[in-house]
Amino acid sequence: xxxxxxxxxxxxxxxxxxxxxxxxxxxxxxxxxxxxxxxxxxxxxxxxxxxxxxxxxxxxxxxxxxxxxxxxxxxxxxxxxxxxxxxxxxxxxxxxxxxxxxxxxxxxxxxxxxxxxxxxxxxxxxxxxxxxxxxxxxxxxxxxxxxxxxxxxxxxxxxxxxxxxxxxxxxxxxxxxxxxxxxxxxxxxxxxxxxxxxxxxxxxxxxxxxxxxxxxxxxxxxxxxxxxxxxxxxxxxxxxxxxxxxxxxxxxxxxxxxxxxxxxxxxxxxxxxxxxxxxxxxxxxxxxxxxxxxxxxxxxxxxxxxxxxxxxxxxxxxxxxxxxxxxxxxxxxxxxxxxxxxxxxxxxxxxxxxxxxxxxxxxxxxxxxxxxxxxxxxxxxxxxxxxxxxxxxxxxxxxxxxxxxxxxxxxxxxxxxxxxxxxxxxxxxxxxxxxxxxxxxxxxxxxxxxxxxxxxxxxxxxxxxxxxxxxxxxxxxxxxxxxx
Numbered sequence: 001x002x003x004x005x006x007x008x009x010x011x012x013x014x015x016x017x018x019x020x021x022x023x024x025x026x027x028x029x030x031x032x033x034x035x036x037x038x039x040x041x042x043x044x045x046x047x048x049x050x051x052x053x054x055x056x057x058x059x060x061x062x063x064x065x066x067x068x069x070x071x072x073x074x075x076x077x078x079x080x081x082x083x084x085x086x087x088x089x090x091x092x093x094x095x096x097x098x099x100x101x102x103x104x105x106x107x108x109x110x111x112x113x114x115x116x117x118x119x120x121x122x123x124x125x126x127x128x129x130x131x132x133x134x135x136x137x138x139x140x141x142x143x144x145x146x147x148x149x150x151x152x153x154x155x156x157x158x159x160x161x162x163x164x165x166x167x168x169x170x171x172x173x174x175x176x177x178x179x180x181x182x183x184x185x186x187x188x189x190x191x192x193x194x195x196x197x198x199x200x201x202x203x204x205x206x207x208x209x210x211x212x213x214x215x216x217x218x219x220x221x222x223x224x225x226x227x228x229x230x231x232x233x234x235x236x237x238x239x240x241x242x243x244x245x246x247x248x249x250x251x252x253x254x255x256x257x258x259x260x261x262x263x264x265x266x267x268x269x270x271x272x273x274x275x276x277x278x279x280x281x282x283x284x285x286x287x288x289x290x291x292x293x294x295x296x297x298x299x300x301x302x303x304x305x306x307x308x309x310x311x312x313x314x315x316x317x318x319x320x321x322x323x324x325x326x327x328x329x330x331x332x333x334x335x336x337x338x339x340x341x342x343x344x345x346x347x348x349x350x351x352x353x354x355x356x357x358x359x360x361x362x363x364x365x366x367x368x369x370x371x372x373x374x375x376x377x378x379x380x381x382x383x384x385x386x387x388x389x390x391x392x393x394x395x396x397x398x399x400x401x402x403x404x405x406x407x408x409x410x411x412x413x414x415x416x417x418x419x420x421x422x423x424x425x426x427x428x429x430x431x432x433x434x435x436x437x438x439x440x441x442x443x444x445x446x447x448x449x450x451x452x453x454x455x456x457x458x459x460x461x462x463x464x465x466x467x468x469x470x471x472x473x474x475x476x477x478x479x480x481x482x483x484x
Contacts, residue, residue, distance in 0.1 A: 072106060339374060347366055364390070367406050417476045
């Protein structure tokens with residue numbers, strides 16, 4: 001578990017820092033306390049060992065003085081409770097000297113009759129508290145002496161116990177090594193904990209900095225995670241609110257720009273449409289006059305002549321319809337409501353596009369899930385909507401396919417779904433298909449679907465689209481049975 005998880009997720013930065021420092025200090029105090037406690041235990045054990053060795057040395061000395069044996073005869077016997085003197089023992093030497101500093105008794109046979117060596121005389125005496133102080137201070141003196149004098153019938157005798165301080169030195173070295181190891185481990189652990197804790201505190205700030213760089217680069221379509229201390233969390237919330245505001249502003253600017261472009265194009269188109277309509281009407285009337293007055297007498301030529309003029313009139317009608325679409329899109333609708341049958345209306349539109357569908361190998365099927373497909377609407381307006389949707393579907397299947405028109409009914413609404421197996425549309429196209437003057441066709445002014453959406457919404461309905469490239473497109477039109 002991360003150390004930062006010990007703290008409340010949204011606690012303030014100050015409280016988290018205080019808690020973290022307190023935890024670190026507590027961990028250090030416990031660790032050092034355990035080390036010192038262990039040192040005290042070991043020190044006590046060594047002190048007890050020195051006391052037992054000195055006591056045993058006095059017992060051996062008493063046995064030697066009261067008996068007829070030398071010290072060297074009473075040590076190193078290998079018996080339980082017997083004093084052993086070697087390179088690892090606490091007592092390294094016991095000497096008894098007379099008033100002339102001559103050795104009269106010793107734990108080593110070769111010392112008898114010799115003068116007390118200056119080296120032993122120069123050793124510092126062991127005083128009260130020295131053992132514990134040597135452990136704590138790490139005194140480097142390797143040996144100490146403890147001496148006292150007593151009177152015998154042969155004169156005054158002085159006893160020298162040569163005591164090794166190696167045991168104390170090893171205890172000190174072991175304690176120092178343990179402290180160093182513990183301090184190193186504690187330092188590493190502290191670095192890890194600090195890294196984890198600081199990462200938890202600084203990561204939200206890094207996220208905010210990265211977010212600021214992304215905003216500076218023009219990207220506002222993201223959110224920074226809300227985490228960290230409550231001050232940073234509050235800043236993250238405010239930053240996300242700022243991003244939301246920037247996104248709203250961008251959307252409003254884009255919508256305003258689209259509206260301005262549409263308004264400019266609309267005004268231009270409306271002016272052009274008015275100027276075009278009168279010449280179109282004149283040309284249409286002139287064609288009627290030409291067809292009646294100048295038709296060739298030859299039947300074959302007359303049929304060809306009339307076919308050419310009819311084609312011209314059809315193109316003029318198409319141009320006139322485009323002009324009407326321009327003018328109708330910008331005007332409020334005047335719906336002529338009456339009771340109609342949506343299925344019958346769809347079948348009429350199918351008959352209108354049947355020739356083009358058959359030519360391309362498109363099969364149109366109309367089905368209704370429910371017997372009653374009646375509603376109150378403007379038949380001509382809805383016919384325009386259905387026609388736009390079916391024509392677009394047929395044009396999306398130049399190599400043939402299926403167009404299914406399914407009517408689903410309930411008490412309050414009728415849903416008409418136009419599903420084709422055409423080429424489908426890209427996501428960026430789906431976002432703009434209802435925008436005025438947007439078109440993916442080489443011929444077209446981009447008002448068919450916007451006009452369809454406008455008519456459906458004026459009836460109180462809605463239109464949705466789903467599409468997948470290579471699979472097909474579905475337009476779902478939902479209309480109320482009773483239009484207000």
